[in-house]
Amino acid sequence: MKPVKVGLLGLGTVGTGVVRIVEGHQEDLQSQVGSPIVIEKVLVQNKSKTRAINVSSDKLTEDPWEIVNNPEIDVIVEVMGGIETTKSYILEALSRGKHIVTANKDLMALHGPEILAKAQQHGCDVLYEASVAGGIPxxxxxxxxxxxxxxxxxxxxxxxxxxxxxxxxxxxxxxxxxxxxxxxxxxxxxxxxxxxxxxxxxxxxxxxxxxxxxxxxxxxxxxxxxxxxxxxxxxxxxxxxxxxxxxxxxxxxxxxxxxxxxxxxxxxxxxxxxxxxxxxxxxxxxxxxxxxxxxxxxxGAGELPTATSVVADLVAVVKNLKLGVNGKQLGLTYKAKKLKTDEQIASKYYLLLHVDDRAGVLARITQAFAEYEVSLESVVQQPNPNHSEAEIIIITHDASKASVNKVLAAFESMDVVKSVKSVYRVEG
Amino acid sequence: MKPVKVGLLGLGTVGTGVVRIVEGHQEDLQSQVGSPIVIEKVLVQNKSKTRAINVSSDKLTEDPWEIVNNPEIDVIVEVMGGIETTKSYILEALSRGKHIVTANKDLMALHGPEILAKAQQHGCDVLYEASVAGGIPxxxxxxxxxxxxxxxxxxxxxxxxxxxxxxxxxxxxxxxxxxxxxxxxxxxxxxxxxxxxxxxxxxxxxxxxxxxxxxxxxxxxxxxxxxxxxxxxxxxxxxxxxxxxxxxxxxxxxxxxxxxxxxxxxxxxxxxxxxxxxxxxxxxxxxxxxxxxxxxxxxGAGELPTATSVVADLVAVVKNLKLGVNGKQLGLTYKAKKLKTDEQIASKYYLLLHVDDRAGVLARITQAFAEYEVSLESVVQQPNPNHSEAEIIIITHDASKASVNKVLAAFESMDVVKSVKSVYRVEG
CATH class of the missing domain: 3.30.360.10 (Dihydrodipicolinate Reductase; domain 2)
Known part of the structure; x- marks a missing residue:
């Protein structure tokens, strides 16, 4: 069975984990995909640095193009981080028909659609399980x-x-x-x-x-x-x-x-x-x-948990290679993006106010909520032991973000409201 | 786009949910798989029964072979339950090249290997996400x-x-x-x-x-x-x-x-x-x-949660159909089964004993644990208010099941041990 050859961009924490798992679990991986998975080349910043794991020096390179342009390499695992330079390597690798596994959330959050479009154009896989929540699939x-x-x-x-x-x-x-x-x-x-x-x-x-x-x-x-x-x-x-x-x-x-x-x-x-x-x-x-x-x-992070997700993606790419179906991840996004306005965003809110400790204040506060149709689940007023002010703790029922912002704006011009100490969304 | 035709075996709780999701989410499903998914025939016990959902009567049948042998049908969704008869339908359907999605834990636990082998032989998928833990993938x-x-x-x-x-x-x-x-x-x-x-x-x-x-x-x-x-x-x-x-x-x-x-x-x-x-x-x-x-x-159960898993499997089968890679789930099991002996099974244990309330009893009890090399994490002795007996609550350190069983056997012949009220494994 012809081995599948992997180029690894980066040998930091996650890269080290990837090498450990690919080597340590080689027998299991082969049983699943039917051929050896070999880490062929590894991009590092400094070849002579001492490392936590033993990688033979002829596999190390400081030149990314030795991996990106290497016709021997089937899959590139990108765990070097960074955005623009890294993106250029990935786009170049895709244009050469190499599949990509990446743990790079910054890259995928900023340039995901462009990278996935390029992948589709060249019939390549781009998988990125490790980019979110480390070891959780x-x-x-x-x-x-x-x-x-x-x-x-x-x-x-x-x-x-x-x-x-x-x-x-x-x-x-x-x-x-x-x-x-x-x-x-x-x-x-x-x-x-x-x-x-x-x-x-x-x-x-x-x-x-x-x-x-x-x-x-x-x-x-x-x-x-x-x-x-x-x-x-x-x-x-x-x-x-x-x-x-x-x-x-x-x-x-x-x-x-x-x-x-x-x-x-x-x-x-x-x-x-x-x-x-x-x-x-x-x-x-x-x-x-x-x-x-x-x-x-x-x-959510860590050498081996994150590497688990990276290598699971690598296994998926290799299975696709065996089946000849790389680059066929259908229908990932097909909905038009329609963003909610602040009027449409609704939740419960918690507010902590410091107010003047005198008669009628609570009435004025609650009136402001009523005016913008924010109904209240609970209200507690208590003296603030350190000041001459009172504290008011309010939890609202579901209210639109826009309405709550209007209430907050109203508080700005109310002299009895000394400060809005906290405003939090409430869940559960 | 040619529709994918599904035969549904069973229209109980989960079957009803499957119909609801396939119909209600049809547009989303089509966007993902690229063609309509149509429920072509539904096996029921009684065609004239009143149902929670509207399925046109010409789709209902009381004859399983109208589905199992139907050349029009690509995928069979089995949510009727049962073991031997159901297995015969599934094996027959597989031999006719139909893919199977099932929620049947009894069938898969008892006959999984046989069914999966038959599927492989005929290049068919058998997916069973819904058989365990309902809506959890x-x-x-x-x-x-x-x-x-x-x-x-x-x-x-x-x-x-x-x-x-x-x-x-x-x-x-x-x-x-x-x-x-x-x-x-x-x-x-x-x-x-x-x-x-x-x-x-x-x-x-x-x-x-x-x-x-x-x-x-x-x-x-x-x-x-x-x-x-x-x-x-x-x-x-x-x-x-x-x-x-x-x-x-x-x-x-x-x-x-x-x-x-x-x-x-x-x-x-x-x-x-x-x-x-x-x-x-x-x-x-x-x-x-x-x-x-x-x-x-x-x-873990329920109409729609379980149906979510069934239809997710259906989507996977249809994607495989589009890619021409059904029946290629590689390397599911490749390890030899080696079962632990009771000597190898280790955990902490909790024991609640009722014993004679007199001097030296606790020493005899703990001596029995020592004899079989079960070390103790905590021991509490307290009077039992309703009897003349004392209660002894013990939590062990990790101990083999075999050793704990020997201790329990020793208690049987100790007249000071009135009863072993509870023995539980301890986790966490």
């Missing part, structure tokens, strides 16, 4: 597992760093800044944590998930993004008292073919399955019209 | 999502009836018999509940899951089965006090290519993700050497 679940259903909601904890921070804040009553420092020391957060904590990483993953779930090309710019850097210890304490956890959720919703996608800190009722997803774990909750509630849980 | 996850990994453990809550009963017992402190009656009244349990409550239904599903997870043909007879009918209110109360929930778990384990599969009431630590799966929901926890911990959660 959520992409094939959306494409194949729910092919028969109409998915109306996807809620994801798709960033382990922020889930670790929020979990620690919740479990230890700690401050955001302290937990972030700790996460950086442990290697769970980067020195520049912006992409994680401001929700950009999650937004890229939600772009990919919502595109597959709704079968429409959602763009990164369509995602409304808010991170966790303003979540306070008090927010989490209040949430817990009311029976909620604060989670950074990616939320994609569809109603009558109108779609919305956002990333935002959200108060999730403790009884909801996604509320108990803790630490660096990821989970994706999927609601389908027919299937109802489902959830998929697992490690 | 766990079968394609095991086959494709984790194709690169070595799965070492599968733990499933795969029977909704028993999970409903145990959840109610836990939440309400109710007795088994009372909750069973209630579940029967609500339609969650059958008039004869044996197959569910004695674990047979779960054992069939674990046969299918372990075969796919371990890539070896596990037979139903290989599964060690114990149901929930002996689980008492006290067991659950004690478990909760210690931080556990009692769940009916299917547990498949593999170590060094040696496998074991069981179904049994198990004490699961509350922090384990599967402990909070409540009511009629199902969940399958999968541990892979590379991926680590994952869990898949969703509805």
């Amino acid at each position: 959520i992409i094939r679940t959306l494409i194949e597992g729910f092919s028969s259903d109409r998915i109306t909601k996807i809620m994801g904890i798709v960033n382990g760093t922020t889930n670790y921070i929020l979990t620690k804040m919740s479990q230890e009553g700690a401050d955001y800044a302290d937990v972030l420092k700790e996460a950086q020391a442990l290697g769970y957060a980067e020195a520049d944590p912006t992409s994680d904590v401001e929700g950009l990483d999650a937004a890229r993953k939600m772009t990919i998930l919502s595109t597959l779930g709704f079968r429409a090309n959602i763009a990164l710019d369509d995602v409304d993004v808010k991170g966790i850097s303003s979540v306070s210890r008090e927010d989490i304490a209040y949430a817990k008292r009311l029976g909620y956890e604060v989670k950074l959720l990616g939320i994609a919703e569809r109603q009558d073919d109108y779609m919305s996608v956002s990333v935002q800190p959200t108060m999730v009722k403790k009884t909801h399955p996604i509320a108990s997803v803790n630490g660096v774990f990821n989970a994706v909750y999927v609601y389908g019209e027919a299937v109802g509630e489902t959830m998929f849980y697992g490690p | 766990i079968i394609r996850t095991l086959i494709e999502g984790f194709s690169s990994d070595r799965i070492t453990k599968i733990m499933g809550i795969v029977n909704g009836t028993t999970n409903y009963i145990l959840t109610k017992m836990s939440q309400e402190g109710a007795d088994y018999a009372d909750v069973l009656k209630e579940a029967q009244a609500l339609g969650y349990a059958e008039a004869d509940p044996t197959s569910d409550v004695e674990g047979l239904d779960a054992a069939r599903k674990m046969t299918i899951l372990s075969t796919l997870g371990f890539r070896a043909n596990i037979a139903l007879d290989d599964v060690d089965v114990k149901g929930i009918s002996s689980v008492s209110r006290e067991d659950i109360a004690y478990a909760k006090r210690l931080g556990y929930e009692v769940k009916l778990l299917g547990i498949a384990e593999r170590q060094d290519d040696y496998m074991s599969v069981s179904v049994q009431p198990t004490m699961v630590k509350k922090t384990h993700p599967i402990a909070s799966v409540n009511g009629v929901f199902n969940a399958v926890y999968v541990y892979g050497e590379a991926v680590g911990e994952t869990m898949f959660y969703g509805p």
